[in-house]
Amino acid sequence: MAAIIDIDAIIKTGPLEASYSGGGDAITFIIIDGYNVIGISHDDLAKQRDNLVRLLAEYRKAKGHVIIVVFDGWKSGGRKEETISTAGIKIIYSRLGEKADSVIKRIVSTEKREWVVISSDREVAAHAWSQGSVPVASEKFRSLLENSGTPFSGEYDLLYEDPANVPKKGSSRTASRKEKALLRVLRKL
Numbered sequence: 001m002a003a004i005i006d007i008d009a010i011i012k013t014g015p016l017e018a019s020y021s022g023g024g025d026a027i028t029f030i031i032i033d034g035y036n037v038i039g040i041s042h043d044d045l046a047k048q049r050d051n052l053v054r055l056l057a058e059y060r061k062a063k064g065h066v067i068i069v070v071f072d073g074w075k076s077g078g079r080k081e082e083t084i085s086t087a088g089i090k091i092i093y094s095r096l097g098e099k100a101d102s103v104i105k106r107i108v109s110t111e112k113r114e115w116v117v118i119s120s121d122r123e124v125a126a127h128a129w130s131q132g133s134v135p136v137a138s139e140k141f142r143s144l145l146e147n148s149g150t151p152f153s154g155e156y157d158l159l160y161e162d163p164a165n166v167p168k169k170g171s172s173r174t175a176s177r178k179e180k181a182l183l184r185v186l187r188k189l
Helices: 007-013 034-038 045-063 100-110 122-130 138-146 177-188
Strands: 029-033 066-071 082-086 089-093 115-118 134-136
Touching: 029 034, 029 100, 034 045, 034 066, 034 100, 034 138, 045 066, 045 089, 045 138, 066 100, 100 115, 100 122, 115 122, 122 134, 134 138, 134 177
Parallel strands: 029 066, 029 115, 066 089, 115 134
Antiparallel strands: 082 089
16 A cells, blocks of 8 residues: 655655655655656757656555656756746756756755655766665656566666675675665566
């Protein structure tokens, strides 16, 4: 049974103060770099944004996760950051001169919790790890999102690290802490 989320509390006060009940499982808090997931090489970005939000709304309804999607407004955004809610998805447009990466890092830093950070940006991923959150590559999340009707296969890729540069500790058969964290998060998604 999916947890019941008080989305109004999330919109008014932010995910930290939101309450939920049911299910026994903790809610997963997901923050997404929107253009990183959809790409920017489309003729109609507005249509692609709408499609992503629609997919996320269906996904949220099925899974019960708290989802925030951040879109860049740094080239054409307003003077202030804009936040709206659609179908239970909190959508943030960064202000003029600010990238979605900065907004994501700020939220992950200020709202202390284990976030699932959806971005393929290495700097954002490194920041997520440093804040106790788990990054997931945009391509992996997009694949999970598009195939959310099928069970997760259990396959995963270690993101943002070159295994040759990481010294191994312990048994070679034991997954690293980051690998374990990523597996745990991917099972929730």
